[in-house]
Amino acid sequence: MGFTVAIVGRPNVGKSTLFNRLVGKRVAIVHDMPGVTRDRRAGAATLLGMDFTVIDTAGYEDATDDSVEARMRRQTDQAVEEADVALLLIDSRAGVTPLDRHFADLLRKAKTPVILVANKCEGRAGEPGLYEAYGLGLGEPVPVSAEHGEGLSDLFFALQPYA
Numbered sequence: 406m407g408f409t410v411a412i413v414g415r416p417n418v419g420k421s422t423l424f425n426r427l428v429g430k431r432v433a434i435v436h437d438m439p440g441v442t443r444d445r446r447a448g449a450a451t452l453l454g455m456d457f458t459v460i461d462t463a464g465y466e467d468a469t470d471d472s473v474e475a476r477m478r479r480q481t482d483q484a485v486e487e488a489d490v491a492l493l494l495i496d497s498r499a500g501v502t503p504l505d506r507h508f509a510d511l512l513r514k515a516k517t518p519v520i521l522v523a524n525k526c527e528g529r530a531g532e533p534g535l536y537e538a539y540g541l542g543l544g545e546p547v548p549v550s551a552e553h554g555e556g557l558s559d560l561f562f563a564l565q566p567y568a
């Protein structure tokens with residue numbers, strides 16, 4: 406668990422699915438992050454023998470007076486600050502949305518390096534989003550399917566420099 410990876414992005418892109426895929430059955434080790442928010446959770450992940458801590462940014466279901474945007478921004482900022490590298494997930498089937506661009510803008514300003522991950526790429530349905538994703542200016546997207554467990558070796562190679 407030498408390094409920490411934050412999974413960030415707008416709701417519904419598959420962050421928790423990827424988190425669960427990486428953490429697998431080691432749910433016993435999953436714990437609430439210390440601090441004020443329950444919006445993030447950490448787990449012990451392993452990917453092709455590489456061990457790391459992964460942080461899922463869970464969303465904003467809890468009622469507060471904050472705007473959705475403020476909550477997303479805060480939990481993203483905190484997770485990214487704690488991490489050695491951030492995975493910005495997009496839903497490649499949905500294509501790049503204005504909210505994805507918003508996240509990309511936030512991450513471009515952060516010091517933490519970013520790996521762009523195009524999720525839901527099983528089959529060919531993800532291809533349009535994959536090409537759009539290049540336009541986010543965060544480098545080459547790594548196509549994966551968190552649900553089907555595809556593209557994980559490419560994710561491994563993208564993360565390896567941070568191990």
Ligand code: GDP
Pocket residue numbers: 415416417418419420421422423463464524525526527549550551552553
């Ligand atoms: P989050 O809000 O970013 O945490 O997204 P979730 O992990 O809750 O997933 C949102 C929806 O996308 C769920 O219905 C998942 O089953 C679906 N999903 C997640 N990963 C994939 C994938 O690789 N392919 C497809 N087709 N659906 C996925």
Ligand code: MG
Pocket residue numbers: 420421422462463464
């Ligand atoms: Mg989630």
